[in-house]
Amino acid sequence: MKFVTNYREFNEEQNAPSVRSEVSAHEILQKENILKYMRSFEDDVVCPSKVYDVIKNKVTTVPLVYYTDGEFIWDERDIYHFEKYNIRLNSEFVHKISMI
Numbered sequence: 001m002k003f004v005t006n007y008r009e010f011n012e013e014q015n016a017p018s019v020r021s022e023v024s025a026h027e028i029l030q031k032e033n034i035l036k037y038m039r040s041f042e043d044d045v046v047c048p049s050k051v052y053d054v055i056k057n058k059v060t061t062v063p064l065v066y067y068t069d070g071e072f073i074w075d076e077r078d079i080y081h082f083e084k085y086n087i088r089l090n091s092e093f094v095h096k097i098s099m100i
Helices: 031-039 076-085 091-098
Strands: 045-053 058-068 072-075
Touching (some): 031 076, 072 076
Antiparallel strands (some): 058 072
């Protein structure tokens, strides 16, 4: 499986880029389609914790849930930060959705 994002705040991989460096003021092309796709799947794993907003440095009320389409895996941290801060997602994932 391929991850939709690879940020050190989400996976504790110290060599990965910081999500803070990927915040964009510019809207992402097909953002609504991407969000619709990401939210269209049943939850795969539900964790007993909430999403942590890395940018505002606070815990949200959003439950931490993981999803997969069989090829990619993502969670509510990815959805939350993509929706609020336009973070960059895996380009293969974005391309796959654009072909649907």
